[in-house]
Structure formats: C-alpha cells, structure tokens
Amino acid sequence: MYVFKPQGVCPAEIHFALENNAIKDVRMVGGGCIGNSQLIAGLLEGMDVDKALPFLRGIVCRNGTSCPDQLGKALLMAQNGEIAEADPITTGIEEAGELLKLAVISEAMGDSEGIERVYALSKAEGAQALYSLGNLTRGGGDGADDAAVELAVKKGIRVVQGPIDRMIALGRFGDHGAEVSVKQANRDRLLITPLIRMFNLGDRHGVAFHGGFIQDLPGFSDFGPYASEILSVCYLSDYLRDESVFPAMETMLKHFSASIVLFGTTGEWKHVRLGEVDMINVGSLRSGEFYRYALIEWTKGGVVVQFRSTPVEN
Amino acid sequence: MAESVQALPNDIKEIIEVYEWDLRTREGIQRFKRLRAKSLPSVALNEELVFEAIIPPQEELIQAIMDRYRPNQRS
Structure with missing residues (x-):
C-alpha cells in the first residue's frame, strides 16, 4: 500500500496499491467528496497505471489541482520509485477473555x-x-x-x-x-x-x-x-x-x-x-x-x- | 468554526484567505504548536493567535480582521 499526502485538495491522504502496474484499493482519506471518491476508486480498480494517467492528470478542481490530478501524481511517483510502498501498521488481535x-x-x-x-x-x-x-x-x-x-x-x-x-x-x-x-x-x-x-x-x-x-x-x-x-x-x-x-x-x-x-x-x-x-x-x-x-x-x-x-x- | 467564517459578509470574505487545520493530522498539530495554541477552536489572523477556545461573535471577528487589514496586502 502507498500513503500519499496530496497538496491543495480536500483529502489529507490518498491510499492505493499497485499490483503488476494495476491500480488497487484507491481511497481518499480525511476529507473530500465521498461519492466521487468511491466512483474514482471503482472505475480505476484493476486499471493499468499508464492507461489511467491521461484521465487523471491536469484535472483542476481547486488550487490548480484536484483529487484525480493528485492521484495521478502519486501513481507516477510510485511508478518511478519516488515514494515507498509502506508496510501496513500492524495491530494485534484483541485477546479473548476478560482482564481485570x-x-x-x-x-x-x-x-x-x-x-x-x-x-x-x-x-x-x-x-x-x-x-x-x-x-x-x-x-x-x-x-x-x-x-x-x-x-x-x-x-x-x-x-x-x-x-x-x-x-x-x-x-x-x-x-x-x-x-x-x-x-x-x-x-x-x-x-x-x-x-x-x-x-x-x-x-x-x-x-x-x-x-x-x-x-x-x-x-x-x-x-x-x-x-x-x-x-x-x-x-x-x-x-x-x-x-x-x-x-x-x-x-x-x-x-x-x-x-x-x-x-x-x-x-x-x-x-x-x-x-x-x-x-x-x-x-x-x-x-x-x-x-x-x-x-x-x-x-x-x-x-x-x-x-x-x-x-x-x- | 469554519461555518462562522463562511457566514461572514462577502466584502470581508473577499479580503481574506481562509485555511482550516485539522488537529487529527500531523500537519494540523504542527500548525497548532507553531501558533502556541492551547485549545480548540482557535482562530489566528496573520499568524497571530487572536481567538482561543471561543467562536467569536461575527462583529468581533470582523473587527479583528479589519484591525489587521492593510489594503494592497492580502493576508
């Protein structure tokens, strides 16, 4: 999974995964239009990065950029190795049994x-x-x-x-x-x-x-x-x-x-x-x-x- | 807090730029600490903490903005 901090848009983070250059599990986190985000994620699921990029880059919503534009930027950076894939933060399973x-x-x-x-x-x-x-x-x-x-x-x-x-x-x-x-x-x-x-x-x-x-x-x-x-x-x-x-x-x-x-x-x-x-x-x-x-x-x-x-x- | 800023008259909104920071994020906490704020909600004008732990009445907020407004300088 990648965690990208976009600039100039409502969400504080964009999460996504890449599998053989295919886009997976896009999430806009911490703000933004929930419906549009889900639509973007659904449309992009499984799409090759190179095919998706022309649709994403250059779209303007506010501050000269947009969520799709920032996602495009993040995908490019991931492709070029400029942002690292992150291990998920591991949380332990909640132990069974009542503790006092x-x-x-x-x-x-x-x-x-x-x-x-x-x-x-x-x-x-x-x-x-x-x-x-x-x-x-x-x-x-x-x-x-x-x-x-x-x-x-x-x-x-x-x-x-x-x-x-x-x-x-x-x-x-x-x-x-x-x-x-x-x-x-x-x-x-x-x-x-x-x-x-x-x-x-x-x-x-x-x-x-x-x-x-x-x-x-x-x-x-x-x-x-x-x-x-x-x-x-x-x-x-x-x-x-x-x-x-x-x-x-x-x-x-x-x-x-x-x-x-x-x-x-x-x-x-x-x-x-x-x-x-x-x-x-x-x-x-x-x-x-x-x-x-x-x-x-x-x-x-x-x-x-x-x-x-x-x-x-x- | 953002709602009270949104409710400002248009002539006031035209002379200000509004940034909202979320204390759930590292960026928001960093900003909060830089301003030496202690409580929420807080309002800073021109990098100066002006209202803390209060949503100011609109007249007070407008007065505080106008006190700091310099024509030809958007801030």
Whole structure:
C-alpha cells in the first residue's frame, strides 16, 4: 500500500496499491467528496497505471489541482520509485477473555532477569497478563536479546514492537546497518510482533504501543486505527509533558477509540486522566537499582494505576 | 468554526484567505504548536493567535480582521 499526502485538495491522504502496474484499493482519506471518491476508486480498480494517467492528470478542481490530478501524481511517483510502498501498521488481535488486572513493563532491553522478576511479582499480585511496551531487546549481541524474546514467548507476554525491536527484526540495527546477532527465528518473532495491541480491561477498551516512532513509518495514516491516540499523546502533548495543550487534547478525545492508552517511550512514569480516558506512560523496566512496572486494575469506580518498584538485588 | 467564517459578509470574505487545520493530522498539530495554541477552536489572523477556545461573535471577528487589514496586502 502507498500513503500519499496530496497538496491543495480536500483529502489529507490518498491510499492505493499497485499490483503488476494495476491500480488497487484507491481511497481518499480525511476529507473530500465521498461519492466521487468511491466512483474514482471503482472505475480505476484493476486499471493499468499508464492507461489511467491521461484521465487523471491536469484535472483542476481547486488550487490548480484536484483529487484525480493528485492521484495521478502519486501513481507516477510510485511508478518511478519516488515514494515507498509502506508496510501496513500492524495491530494485534484483541485477546479473548476478560482482564481485570494487568501489569506493564517497557524498555526491558534484554533484561531477562528483570522480566522474570516482574512476571512473578505481578502474577502474585493478581495480574492476569504482562504487557511489554516495546524495546524488549537492546541489540547487545551477547545473547540477551535472544533470551528475552524466548522468555516473552514462553511466558505469553504480550509484546509490542519498539524501534530497537523493529531494527533488529529487519536486520538494520545500528547506524551503519551492522549485522544483527539475534537468531533468525527470534528476529522473525519480533517482525510479526504488532506495533499496536488492543485489550479490554473490565468494561474499558485499551490500546498499547511504544510511542511516536510509529507515526514516522511509511504506512502510518493520520486516520488509521488509534492514530488519534498516538498523535495526541506522542505529538500534540509531547508524551504528556506539555500540559498546556490538555484542553485541546480533551477536545480530541471524541476521536479516540480507546479509553486506556498505554505507551512507553520516554522512560518517565506518569498517569493522566482526561475526561474518561486514562493515559499511562510506563517508564523503563530498570531504573538505577530498581526494577519498575505498572499495575493497572479495573474497578467499578474506575481504573486504578500503581507504579511499583523492587530492588534489583533481592 | 469554519461555518462562522463562511457566514461572514462577502466584502470581508473577499479580503481574506481562509485555511482550516485539522488537529487529527500531523500537519494540523504542527500548525497548532507553531501558533502556541492551547485549545480548540482557535482562530489566528496573520499568524497571530487572536481567538482561543471561543467562536467569536461575527462583529468581533470582523473587527479583528479589519484591525489587521492593510489594503494592497492580502493576508
């Protein structure tokens, strides 16, 4: 799929796919004339790009261009390799079964001992699942990443991809594309790990992701699943650091699909409740001489969030 | 907000250019931050945040536009 940002027209994005130079799945996203868009998509479905281009280019609607004109431009750029085909943003399947209490870690960085400790502690405290919000691995090349990935599989930890995990999975860790020493099987496991994971906690719907690196991936759409949550939390509020924009965030809540938002980019620990939405920043698993994690529990009175720590030396 | 701008008299609409930004998009957020806005809806005139968290009465909006209008300079 290609995601193209047009200029001078109503839709914010144009999505399409190419298959053997044939046009597929055209969508005008974020504005524009819905009926006309569907007509364009229907007429172009399966048509060869070279056959379609003369019909598209040069049509003017506003600002010297139009949706068909911009689509034509995008098709040409795709043909010429000037825009990259994007992998879709992967969202995990919503886990079955009712959760009432869960534990969350982030930035585990290959620390299997810490993961094991938090898994045991949180289980003893009644947590039914442990989530890892990205960067399970650190690219150390000492076997720690393999151990962490295998531990996550063995314990059924619900993992989302962080930027380090993704680079390792794609074999591009390090600025110079240095070879990754993680086993191929574990890289494959990381590769199929979703970027976004959904869950239900009691009667609340939640979403878990690492952070803003998702919005920089070519397949990210401002109008995709949970994009409002990701953009509001990561970009608009700078990971909840800029409290001055919270009034604007409250206005954006009506676009949220989730009422619990878990993310783990900054290493900071913070819980903010705006309206009916709980936004929780989970910091790094290891902080100095402590392992830290979040316990999140559904109660009839609302979601209770506790940040726990335990000494590394125990 | 856009509706209140659309409802402006034609002689006012002729001297302004209207841009609407959507806070659901990265472009809209970037614009919002550049203007140092905090709330919605917000109205900026000539890159200056003039109305925030309010849809201004038409008279106030017209007055604010006219205060900044310089003939021979569309902005």
